[in-house]
Amino acid sequence: MPRHRATNLLIRLEPRARRTLQQQIYDGIRRAILNGVAVPGAKLQSSRELAVELDVSRTTTLLAYEQLIAEGYLTARHGSGTFVSHELPDDIAAAAVVRRPTNDKHPPLSRRGIALAAVPAPAHRVGIAPRPFRLGTPALDLFPVPLWTQLLNRRVKTATLRQLDYGSYGGLESLRGAIADYVQAARGTHCGADQVIIVSGSKPGLDLICRLLLDPGDPVWMEEPGFPGARGALIAAGAEIFPVRVDGEGLDVQAGMRGARYARLAYVTPSHQFPLGIPMSLPRRLELLRWASAARAWILEDDYDTEFRYGTRAVPCLHGLDTDGRVIYVGSFSKTLFPSLRLGFLIVPADLRGKLLAARRGIDHHPPTLDQAVLADFIIGGHFDRHLRRMRAVYRERLEALTAAAARFCGGVLELRAVRTGLHAVADLVGVDAVSVAREAAAREIEVMPLSAYFAGRSREANALVLGFASSSPDTLTSGMERLAAAIDAAERADASGVRGRLISGR
Numbered sequence: 001m002p003r004h005r006a007t008n009l010l011i012r013l014e015p016r017a018r019r020t021l022q023q024q025i026y027d028g029i030r031r032a033i034l035n036g037v038a039v040p041g042a043k044l045q046s047s048r049e050l051a052v053e054l055d056v057s058r059t060t061t062l063l064a065y066e067q068l069i070a071e072g073y074l075t076a077r078h079g080s081g082t083f084v085s086h087e088l089p090d091d092i093a094a095a096a097v098v099r100r101p102t103n104d105k106h107p108p109l110s111r112r113g114i115a116l117a118a119v120p121a122p123a124h125r126v127g128i129a130p131r132p133f134r135l136g137t138p139a140l141d142l143f144p145v146p147l148w149t150q151l152l153n154r155r156v157k158t159a160t161l162r163q164l165d166y167g168s169y170g171g172l173e174s175l176r177g178a179i180a181d182y183v184q185a186a187r188g189t190h191c192g193a194d195q196v197i198i199v200s201g202s203k204p205g206l207d208l209i210c211r212l213l214l215d216p217g218d219p220v221w222m223e224e225p226g227f228p229g230a231r232g233a234l235i236a237a238g239a240e241i242f243p244v245r246v247d248g249e250g251l252d253v254q255a256g257m258r259g260a261r262y263a264r265l266a267y268v269t270p271s272h273q274f275p276l277g278i279p280m281s282l283p284r285r286l287e288l289l290r291w292a293s294a295a296r297a298w299i300l301e302d303d304y305d306t307e308f309r310y311g312t313r314a315v316p317c318l319h320g321l322d323t324d325g326r327v328i329y330v331g332s333f334s335k336t337l338f339p340s341l342r343l344g345f346l347i348v349p350a351d352l353r354g355k356l357l358a359a360r361r362g363i364d365h366h367p368p369t370l371d372q373a374v375l376a377d378f379i380i381g382g383h384f385d386r387h388l389r390r391m392r393a394v395y396r397e398r399l400e401a402l403t404a405a406a407a408r409f410c411g412g413v414l415e416l417r418a419v420r421t422g423l424h425a426v427a428d429l430v431g432v433d434a435v436s437v438a439r440e441a442a443a444r445e446i447e448v449m450p451l452s453a454y455f456a457g458r459s460r461e462a463n464a465l466v467l468g469f470a471s472s473s474p475d476t477l478t479s480g481m482e483r484l485a486a487a488i489d490a491a492e493r494a495d496a497s498g499v500r501g502r503l504i505s506g507r
Helices: 021-034 047-054 058-070 091-099 111-117 145-157 173-187 202-213 228-236 253-260 282-295 350-363 369-380 383-410 434-443 474-492 499-504
Strands: 074-077 081-084 196-199 219-224 240-247 265-268 298-302 327-332 344-347 414-416 424-429 464-468
Touching: 021 047, 021 058, 047 058, 058 074, 058 434, 111 228, 145 369, 173 196, 173 327, 173 344, 173 369, 196 202, 196 350, 202 228, 202 265, 202 298, 202 327, 202 344, 202 350, 219 228, 219 253, 228 240, 240 253, 253 282, 265 282, 282 298, 369 383, 383 414, 383 424, 383 474, 414 474, 434 464, 434 474
Parallel strands: 219 240, 219 265, 265 298, 298 327
Antiparallel strands: 074 081, 196 344, 327 344, 414 424, 424 464
């Protein structure tokens, strides 16, 4: 078989352009294909070679290639490289390029818009149905749909004209009361129903708080690595983000003070740090509260995945330890129930509630009242507590299956860190690049995220994967780990001979 010679792509990057480097690389390759410079079947440089040539991060070129593959302009052949597709997506795209005017009709995005567009997704999706290791999705196969349907039908049949009209900006009173009772019993804090505000999930809640409390240019602490959804909310508010490293006890308060002692706000996930999974220690929580009081700063506590723990006792939430009214608590039902419910809540100081609701009137309204009513019935009827108890046992079993499968198929190459809380694990890779493994995994219809995707700065030493285990059965996790071993084999084949046999020996 004749060897393909890689086609060099003449791409010119403009560092000061309003388009990101990834967008410029994507546009350059696509233009070369449509103009016939890169002909069908032509082999392209590897993403690594192109990154070296353009002096950019390999992740930048890899993401551009992946977008072109997803749109049908390129195809990836395992062990051979990346090639121009023989059949382009359609003729309309090519015709559109020919008809494109010299001067773009649209004004460029704002600098804030460009920054928002560059925020990575929290998780990679391959198709619609849950795949092995999907992040952010609970055990949807075990949700009590018949019970939820029964509660929903009952509410629909008894709906009044008043309930069909606009409701309170703060949310349904019965749901606010049920949530207040729950967090006081489960999280060791104190609040009244009037302090609870219902929002459409945690990210809209973060966005609402950031708009209310931050002016453009305000310094803000953000965990490094951290949750992209929070980063997006901070960027949208115009904040100046100071990434603060996370160590074995959580966010490093001393490092934050060295970077921006008088920050306006600190965003933290203390119960289960995203993505590292580390719970913040009690001494570190108290240190953070002391800093906030001295700096007159806010703390935005995203109580992510706090309901699921494995052999560890719950530490009181920051809101429950706060005696100065500095903590705003954010919670949602996406992981405890199901993501499409799109219901979450804020717990705010009493003196902030009226101002927040007044601000909300100008930009938002309440989530659907019917969904709020059904959720209130689900909690008040005791179904929520029973569902959580069942899921804790299920997720422990799935975590054990993940751990056993990793040892069986990927021993010595994929090393799982201890999982104390939450619904995902962090796994260090030995001798193979995590970004390459993630790409090979996607080709095998499994979903893993490189840990480096959650860093805002340039320092991305962590060569690890983030693996969800909640959405898949133990058998699916086991078969998925076997495919992940094959993905690791493919990613390292070029420079690590002899490892393949070690990875698949557990079959």
